[in-house]
Amino acid sequence: MKPTYSIVAPIYNEEGNIPKLYERICGVMDATGESWELVCVNDGSRDRSAELLRDLSVRDPRIKMVNFARNFGHQIAVTAGLHHTSGDAVVIIDADLQDPPELIHDMIERWKAGYQVVYAVRQERKGETWFKLLTAKLFYRVIYRITDVDIPMDTGDFRLMDRKVVDALNSMKEHNRFIRGLTSWIGFKQTGIKYVREERQWGETKYPLKKMVRFAMDAITGFSYFPLQIMVYVSFILGVLAVLAIPIIALLRVILGFQFLGGQVTHIVLLLVLSSFQLFFLFIMGQYVARIYDETRDRPLYIVAERVGFDAAVEREAKQLDKEKVATPST
Numbered sequence: 001m002k003p004t005y006s007i008v009a010p011i012y013n014e015e016g017n018i019p020k021l022y023e024r025i026c027g028v029m030d031a032t033g034e035s036w037e038l039v040c041v042n043d044g045s046r047d048r049s050a051e052l053l054r055d056l057s058v059r060d061p062r063i064k065m066v067n068f069a070r071n072f073g074h075q076i077a078v079t080a081g082l083h084h085t086s087g088d089a090v091v092i093i094d095a096d097l098q099d100p101p102e103l104i105h106d107m108i109e110r111w112k113a114g115y116q117v118v119y120a121v122r123q124e125r126k127g128e129t130w131f132k133l134l135t136a137k138l139f140y141r142v143i144y145r146i147t148d149v150d151i152p153m154d155t156g157d158f159r160l161m162d163r164k165v166v167d168a169l170n171s172m173k174e175h176n177r178f179i180r181g182l183t184s185w186i187g188f189k190q191t192g193i194k195y196v197r198e199e200r201q202w203g204e205t206k207y208p209l210k211k212m213v214r215f216a217m218d219a220i221t222g223f224s225y226f227p228l229q230i231m232v233y234v235s236f237i238l239g240v241l242a243v244l245a246i247p248i249i250a251l252l253r254v255i256l257g258f259q260f261l262g263g264q265v266t267h268i269v270l271l272l273v274l275s276s277f278q279l280f281f282l283f284i285m286g287q288y289v290a291r292i293y294d295e296t297r298d299r300p301l302y303i304v305a306e307r308v309g310f311d312a313a314v315e316r317e318a319k320q321l322d323k324e325k326v327a328t329p330s331t
């Protein structure tokens with residue numbers, strides 16, 4: 001039977017957090033009085049996480065586990081979790097209890113009030129290193145500025161999503177996934193609630209610098225063409241310098257004497273002109289690359305929230321046209 005709520009938790013070496021996670025989730029979800037499931041994705045843990053989850057699922061059929069063959073990374077683990085949910089509303093939560101499960105009650109309330117995405121905004125982060133705080137702050141601000149969709153600041157993956165949103169998300173097959181960006185891209189009625197991010201309950205962060213950099217690159221390349229466009233600004237500056245170089249050098253020669261810079265002048269001007277041209281055409285190539293990337297990523301063209309007033313036949317045909325993109329949660 002389909003539960004009302006599905007909770008998705010990615011798990012990478014979290015043996016010390018699993019018992020508490022289970023306990024807290026049970027407390028919070030039982031209080032809703034509705035049915036629920038907890039889908040844990042074991043992302044190639046090297047500790048006893050898989051055994052613990054297996055035991056839990058034997059004792060409590062509401063607990064389910066997807067066991068990865070190796071570590072595929074946080075965003076892929078969450079994606080797999082979403083694929084395996086069947087609830088009307090789905091909550092993504094970290095397994096280390098940095099995201100307090102109690103907030104789910106507020107999320108459900110907003111969902112019932114008609115919002116399809118309720119994301120949690122970190123107002124304060126406890127027990128993080130200054131390096132993590134600084135890089136996170138910088139990351140969210142840069143992403144906010146250079147991406148083409150409005151990705152809310154200081155927001156992680158801790159969020160509730162309506163089934164419609166999850167289906168849309170599941171229909172996106174791109175490999176380099178930045179889930180919070182994809183959810184923003186999808187649209188629907190979204191709202192945020194503020195919370196204090198707790199300290200990690202047990203163990204260490206599973207996000208070393210290398211993974212953080214990879215994550216940031218996925219976010220930027222997935223939602224922005226800015227890096228491909230930078231060249232046009234540099235090209236413009238070099239072009240202006242090339243145009244200005246001739247009168248400036250002439251003036252300097254009048255002031256400093258005709259020996260100034262000797263025969264290098266033509267070289268300098270030529271270098272500026274050619275570099276400017278080269279960068280400009282690299283920019284043009286970048287625009288084509290960006291479009292190739294767009295096409296290969298094969299995102300749906302649009303996401304429909306509802307259809308009003310169509311004949312059944314027209315509606316069926318429209319859905320047919322969008323067929324490959326209509327989500328099948330089991331894929």
Ligand code: UDP
Pocket residue numbers: 009010011012013014043071072073074077093094095096098200204205206207
């Ligand atoms: N995680 C995962 N695979 C990974 C890294 C992390 O499934 O390769 C999970 C981890 O178990 C946790 C969540 O993703 O539930 C967030 O990771 P973490 O708490 O280490 O990140 P931080 O909070 O330090 O940014």
Ligand code: MG
Pocket residue numbers: 094096098200205
């Ligand atoms: Mg954490």
